Amino acid sequence: MHVTHDAPLAPLTTLGLGGPAATLVELTDPGDFTEFVAFVEAGAERGRPPVSLGAGSNALVHDDGCSAPVLRMATHGIRRRDRSGEERVLLEVQAGHSLSDLVATTVGEGLTGMEMLTGIPGTVGATPIQNVGAYGQEVSDTLVAVRAWDWQARRRVTIPAAACGLGHRTSRFKGTRRWTVLSLVFALRRSALSAPIGYRQVAAELDVDLGARVPLAEAARAVHAVRRGKGMLLECAHPGERSVGSVFLSPAISPARATELRARNAPVNSFPDGSTRVSASWLIREAGFGPGRPVAPGVRVSSLHYTLVAEEPVGSATAAGFAAAVEIVRRRVHRHTGVQLTAEIDYLGDWEQHSAGKEASLPFSDASHDGSVTLRIKG
Ligand SMILES: Cc1cc2nc3c(=O)[nH]c(=O)nc-3n(C[C@H](O)[C@H](O)[C@H](O)COP(=O)(O)OP(=O)(O)OC[C@H]3O[C@@H](n4cnc5c(N)ncnc54)[C@H](O)[C@@H]3O)c2cc1C
Structure with a gap:
């Protein structure tokens, strides 16, 4: 320590x-x-x-x-608990282990369940917080249990996946400091082939039909290539940009709104939690935030993807400026499309005590209406 x-x-x-x-x-x-x-x-x-x-x-x-x-x-390590001949393999993974390394290990060992999560940065311990997922797979697909320290009960707990409240980029761990995740237990299946390919871009990269199953390593390679094209890999971020990924959740919409947006060619997808969601990137584009557009000092729309990035070297960008940019995008998307965006990122540190219950005026203006914006932060 x-x-x-x-x-x-x-x-x-x-x-x-x-x-x-x-x-x-x-x-x-x-x-x-x-x-x-x-x-x-x-x-x-x-x-x-x-x-x-x-x-x-x-x-x-x-x-x-x-x-x-x-x-x-920063704890590392994978402990395997499998019996030869059994299709299911249990892995207990330390919280600080890199998710990318875990995915590479599972693909290399012929275990299916995580191959589509390739290229997502971060540690394994953070994955249940927002039920990390991409390209049709989520941590909830393979999670068996979370081992954590409960700061309220002051003891170690093992929380079965069914009790984790895992939903679309959310869980009972999101927005609370009650638990520190120590390790996770996953169940994967032995298979040479991937889960069915559920995304058009990945299927196109592989030149297969939707629903096809391909060798695990090929599926992971195709997801990696698609992510690279969108700048959704840390190692290939556009020079001069620092990224925190999507920034916004793809919002859930009503069936009527889904029909209306599909008619406008919006990417509308159904998710395992039963929700129907429209792509946040599409909404941001519709609201007129083109690639590279400055939104707040030192904060702009990425040149590769409709998300917010901080300019590098970080000079004029501040955390308050980034939070203001999040609010500017959210308000403008709502004005242009009628859909409310919610931030996916976690605000860490002293946000709560600086803004508890009051609105803080920010020194930026939304270019669309020249008025100063206000920010309400929940902490
Ligand atoms: C380029 C890029 C692409 C991304 N693509 C995706 C994607 O496709 N899908 C997706 O779901 N996410 C994606 N993300 C978001 C991010 O990678 C995930 O949310 C990841 O799980 C964060 O892991 P981390 O270790 O960096 O967590 P941190 O950013 O360090 O923390 C995130 C949250 O988890 C909490 N936390 C972290 N560790 C623990 C622990 N041990 N116990 C309790 N709480 C903990 C923190 O307090 C915080 O609230 C992307 C991010 C980037 C930058």
């Missing part, structure tokens, strides 16, 4: 924004977690739950940083 004070958090996030952690603890050995609990309970904050941080690929840290202790999960 490694403790530092006044530790910059920006370099620990993919956006590169935000202030320092008053106390940052990095945990590499799962066996040190008990010591960490004692450290938190003996600290000035007396048991106030820490902020858990993985690879910072879905996080916007406040410019003033984080006064609560920040725990960076």
Whole structure:
């Protein structure tokens, strides 16, 4: 367990924004977690739950940083629990393990269930928080249980997947610091072939029909190629852009709105939780945010994908500016399309105490109506 004070958090996030952690603890050995609990309970904050941080690929840290202790999960390791001959293989994976490495391991070992998650940045411990998913697969497809520390009950708990409230990019863990995820148990199936290809772009990349099953490694390669084309891989982000992925959820819409938007050629898809959703990227484009368009100082629409990015080197961009840009896009999309966008990113740090219950005026104007915008942040 490694403790530092006044530790910059920006370099620990993919956006590169935000202030320092008053106390940052990095945990590499799962066996040190008990010591960490004692450290938190003996600290000035007396048991106030820490902020858990993985690879910072879905996080916007406040410019003033984080006064609560920040725990960076850097534990690694996969423990296999399988019996020869059985089709199902159980894997227990430490929270700090890289998701990309886990996916590569499962594909390499001939296990299906995660091959479409290739190229998603971040740690395994963060995956249940928003039920990470892409191209037809979600963590909920393979998750068996979450092992966590419950800061409210002050004990280790094992939460079965069915009790995790996993939905479309959400779970009971989203928006609360009650649990620190320690490890996850997944069940995968032995198979040389992938799950059925459910996305047109992936099918086109493979030159197969929708619903086809292909060798695992080919499916992963095709998803990787599609993501590369959209700039949705960290390693191929456009030079000068720092990304936090989609920023917005694809919003759920009513059947009537789905019919109306389909008639306008909007990508409208059905999801495993029963919801029908329209692509957030399409809505952003419809609202007139073209590639590269500046939205707030140092924050613009990506040149590769309809999402917000911070300009690099980070100079004029601030976390407050990024949050303001999120609000500008949200309001304009609503005005132009009637659909409400919700942010997918997690606001970490002192947002709550700076904005609790009040609206903060921000020094940016929405170019569409020249008025200053206000921001309400829930923390
Ligand atoms: C280029 C790019 C592409 C992306 N593509 C996708 C995609 O296709 N699908 C998708 O679902 N997401 C995508 N994302 C978002 C992101 O990769 C995922 O949300 C990922 O799970 C975040 O992992 P992380 O370790 O970086 O979490 P962080 O950003 O560090 O944290 C995210 C949240 O999880 C919490 N958290 C982290 N670790 C723990 C823990 N051990 N215990 C409790 N809480 C924890 C944090 O407090 C925070 O609320 C993308 C992001 C980028 C930058």
